[in-house]
Amino acid sequence: MINAQEISALLKKQIEDYQPDFDYTETGVVTYIGDGIARAHGLDNAMSGELLVFENGTIGMAQNLETSDVGIIILGEFTDIREGSIVRRTGKIMEVPVGPALIGRVVDPLGQPVDGLGEVRTTKTRPIEAPAPGVMQRKSVNQPLQTGLKAIDALVPIGRGQRELIIGDRQTGKTSVAIDAILNQKDQDMICIYVAIGQKESTVRTQVETLRQYGALDYTIVVTASASQPSPLLFLAPYAGVAMAEEFMYEGKHVLIVYDDLSKQAVAYRELSLLLRRPPGREAYPGDVFYLHSRLLERSAKVSDELGGGSITALPFIETQAGDISAYIATNVISITDGQIFLKDDLFNSGIRPAIDAGSSVSRVGGAAQIKAMKKVAGTLRIDLASFRELEAFTQFGSDLDAATQAKLNRGRRTVEVLKQPLHKPLPVEKQVLILYALTHGFLDSVPLADVLSFEQELYAYFDMHHNDLLDTIRVTKDLPEESLLDVAIQEFKDQSIFK
Numbered sequence: 407m408i409n410a411q412e413i414s415a416l417l418k419k420q421i422e423d424y425q426p427d428f429d430y431t432e433t434g435v436v437t438y439i440g441d442g443i444a445r446a447h448g449l450d451n452a453m454s455g456e457l458l459v460f461e462n463g464t465i466g467m468a469q470n471l472e473t474s475d476v477g478i479i480i481l482g483e484f485t486d487i488r489e490g491s492i493v494r495r496t497g498k499i500m501e502v503p504v505g506p507a508l509i510g511r512v513v514d515p516l517g518q519p520v521d522g523l524g525e526v527r528t529t530k531t532r533p534i535e536a537p538a539p540g541v542m543q544r545k546s547v548n549q550p551l552q553t554g555l556k557a558i559d560a561l562v563p564i565g566r567g568q569r570e571l572i573i574g575d576r577q578t579g580k581t582s583v584a585i586d587a588i589l590n591q592k593d594q595d596m597i598c599i600y601v602a603i604g605q606k607e608s609t610v611r612t613q614v615e616t617l618r619q620y621g622a623l624d625y626t627i628v629v630t631a632s633a634s635q636p637s638p639l640l641f642l643a644p645y646a647g648v649a650m651a652e653e654f655m656y657e658g659k660h661v662l663i664v665y666d667d668l669s670k671q672a673v674a675y676r677e678l679s680l681l682l683r684r685p686p687g688r689e690a691y692p693g694d695v696f697y698l699h700s701r702l703l704e705r706s707a708k709v710s711d712e713l714g715g716g717s718i719t720a721l722p723f724i725e726t727q728a729g730d731i732s733a734y735i736a737t738n739v740i741s742i743t744d745g746q747i748f749l750k751d752d753l754f755n756s757g758i759r760p761a762i763d764a765g766s767s768v769s770r771v772g773g774a775a776q777i778k779a780m781k782k783v784a785g786t787l788r789i790d791l792a793s794f795r796e797l798e799a800f801t802q803f804g805s806d807l808d809a810a811t812q813a814k815l816n817r818g819r820r821t822v823e824v825l826k827q828p829l830h831k832p833l834p835v836e837k838q839v840l841i842l843y844a845l846t847h848g849f850l851d852s853v854p855l856a857d858v859l860s861f862e863q864e865l866y867a868y869f870d871m872h873h874n875d876l877l878d879t880i881r882v883t884k885d886l887p888e889e890s891l892l893d894v895a896i897q898e899f900k901d902q903s904i905f906k
Contacts, residue, residue, distance in 0.1 A: 433494040436460075437475060439487050442636040443681040444478040446493045452476050455535055457496045460487050465516075467500050467638070470682045477682040479638040481516060501531040502646045504653035509597065512614055512628040515643040520630065521614075532653055534645040538704035545708045547744075550775045551662065551719050554590030554832020555583065557762045557825040560784035560842060561791070562747050565775030566660050567708025567717035571739055573724045573731060574749030578761050580723050582829055583747070584664040585613060587721065589620050590832035591662060597654050598626040599663040601647035604640050604670030607632045620830065640674035648705050651718045655707075658714030663706070667723030668699060672735045689734045696738045703742050731766070745769040758826060764791045777835060777884035783842040787821065794818025813851075820850045823858040836880040837866050843886070849896050861903075868899045 434448035444466060452458070458466040458478055464487065470477030478493070503517035507528035512521035519526050547565035564570045564587075572580050588598045600617075602610045610630045617623045627650055631643035644665050651661040665671070672695055679692040687693045699722075706720035722743065724736050729750065731740065740746055745768045754761035773781050797814060801807060807815070824845050827833070841862050844850055853861050869877055873895045879887040886892065 431494050433492050434476065436487060436489055436491040436493055439484060439489060439491075441681050442480050442484060442638055443678070444480055444484070444487065444493070445475045446478060447475045449476045449493070449495060452495055453499065455499050455533075457498050457500055458493050459496055461492045462486050466493065467642075469678070470684070479641075479678055479682075480636070481638050481642070482636075484636075499533045499535070500642070501533045502649050503528050503530065504532045504650050505530045508627045508650060509625060510623050510627075512610075512630060514635075515629060515631050515639045515646040517646065530653065532649040534642060534649045535701075536649065536652060536705065538701065539707045539709050539713070543707075543710055543713055545710045545715070546774070547708050547771045548774055549708075549717075550777060550780075550835075551587075551596075552590055552594070552835050553583070553587040554834070555586055555760055555827055556833060556838050556842070557760050557764075557827070558583070558587075558747065559776070559780060559835065559838055560825075561762065561764050561788050562745060562767045562769040563772065563775040563780070564719065564721075564769065565708075565771045566719050567706065568745070568769070568771050568775065569703050569706045569720040569722065569743040570769065571722055571724060571743040571746040572749070573726060573736060573740070573746050574761070575726050575729060575751045578749040578751050578754045579759055580725075580749055581613070581666055583749070583760050584666065584721050584723070585616060586827075586830060586832050588617065588626060588662065588664070589622050589830060591625065592621060595660060596625065597651075597659055597661045598622070599647050599651050599661060600626060600628050601644050601663065601665050602628065602630040602632070603643050603665065603667060604631065604633045604674070605666065607634065616830065637674035637677045640671060641678060644668065644671055644702050648702060648718070648720075652705065655709060655716035655718050656714055658716045660716060661718045663718060663720050665702075665720065665722040667725055668739060669723070669725040669735055672698065691734060695735070696742075699735075699739055700742050703739075744771055758822060759829075760827065762825075764788055765795065777839075779839045779880050779884060779886045780835065780842075782886055783839055783846055787842070787846070790818065791821055794821065816851060817845075819855055820853070820858055821845060823855060824850070824862065826859070834881070836877045837869075839880050839886070840869060840877065840892075841865065843892060844896050847893065847896075849900065864903060865896070865899055868903075869895070 432451055434446035436444050437447050438445040452468045454471055456468045458468060464482040466478040466480045468476050469479045503526055505528040507526050511519055511526060514520050547567045549566040551564045551566045553559055572583055574580055591598055614628055617626055629643055629647045631639040647663055651663050654661050675698055676691050684692045703720055706718040708717040724739050726736055748763045748766040749761045750763045824841055876887050
């Protein structure tokens with residue numbers, strides 16, 4: 407029998423050992439709802455970018471932290487959220503699933519699959535906002551990223567870790583350039599991420615099918631926020647894409663990320679900002695729209711060997727109106743990136759595709775992103791092309807031309823023909839070097855203009871069959887073989903072909 411003293415001692419011990427098990431969650435009350443935006447009172451300790459959960463299960467993200475309330479962007483359905491609804495903090499910053507399980511999948515900006523292939527099996531996540539690598543954590547860009555397009559690899563080369571803007575009007579082939587660059591990364595030890603912002607769902611489906619058809623989906627992640635989705639998802643899509651890319655970069659891998667396009671992200675951000683009553687500035691964009699794009703693009707880098715030596719190469723798109731590259735968003739992004747590829751609609755409409763304007767396009771990395779062989783054959787190509795365009799415009803007014811001018815015009819016209827390329831037919835770098843060598847050493851000067859593309863295709867076939875060793879030399883050593891060997895081989899092809 408237990409006496410009173412033992413009962414007393416037992417009770418005292420239980421009181422001492424008692425741990426209250428409170429589930430403390432800070433909650434707020436919705437004071438305004440509409441257009442994908444909510445305001446809530448009572449979330450005094452909410453963090454910028456924190457995930458919040460409404461009572462119907464919809465997720466929101468804290469965007470404006472003000473003295474009296476919190477401005478929330480709603481990432482999902484908001485029709486059954488009402489004033490007076492409860493919203494609670496999660497204590498977690500917005501993050502997305504990352505890792506190899508995403509490769510080959512089509513996901514939304516929250517990392518949820520939209521391709522009908524079941525859930526993405528990964529437990530890793532990364533916050534969508536992360537600081538960019540500092541100066542000491544970076545390395546200079548020194549490895550080429552071959553796009554397979556002669557006009558880019560020769561005139562505006564892109565390096566791994568570079569940010570190269572693709573800018574032009576609607577329907578000038580911007581997406582085609584990026585898709586061809588992705589197709590060319592097959593067997594190049596590169597992971598690609600294609601972020602479609604504000605595109606029609608049918609357009610995204612077409613791009614996914616193209617990638618699947620050419621076997622490129624095996625190393626590609628597609629992040630899509632279609633035009634029918636709420637603007638918060640369009641705003642978040644590029645950040646979700648770069649968070650996925652960073653996971654690979656810090657593992658020492660190389661990533662190519664395409665943002666198609668940032669104009670639509672800026673418009674979505676303007677819409678959100680005006681609804682959140684942020685003060686509008688130029689063209690009604692808020693003042694921090696530059697920061698929106700700079701903190702995104704600065705995360706693309708070639709990181710130092712201590713961090714694994716990986717890289718993120720970014721190809722952001724900006725859509726211009728009537729070729730106006732002096733518009734607000736266009737000049738912002740030009741100043742953030744390491745060069746731009748300018749596509750002109752008049753070139754596109756005249757059949758020059760890719761429609762790259764060599765005069766306005768520039769790469770601030772330049773020769774550091776080219777192999778030795780390409781540097782040798784493409785050295786003067788840009789200047790020759792620019793002087794040809796000037797000369798062509800000038801000679802429209804006169805008919806008497808001296809032999810030197812006539813020769814320059816002939817070479818220029820053949821250069822334009824050589825730089826044309828069919829859709830989804832990226833070219834290995836050794837074949838690019840071969841045709842540019844033939845062009846710059848005068849082997850095409852006697853070929854009729856209409857036969858230049860046929861000459862090119864037959865030259866490749868001839869070298870594949872009879873001089874594969876020369877192509878191998880360029881591929882392996884990254885340098886030209888002995889010029890006399892190339893000259894003899896090309897002349898040999900010309901002598902036995904119809905292009906004498």
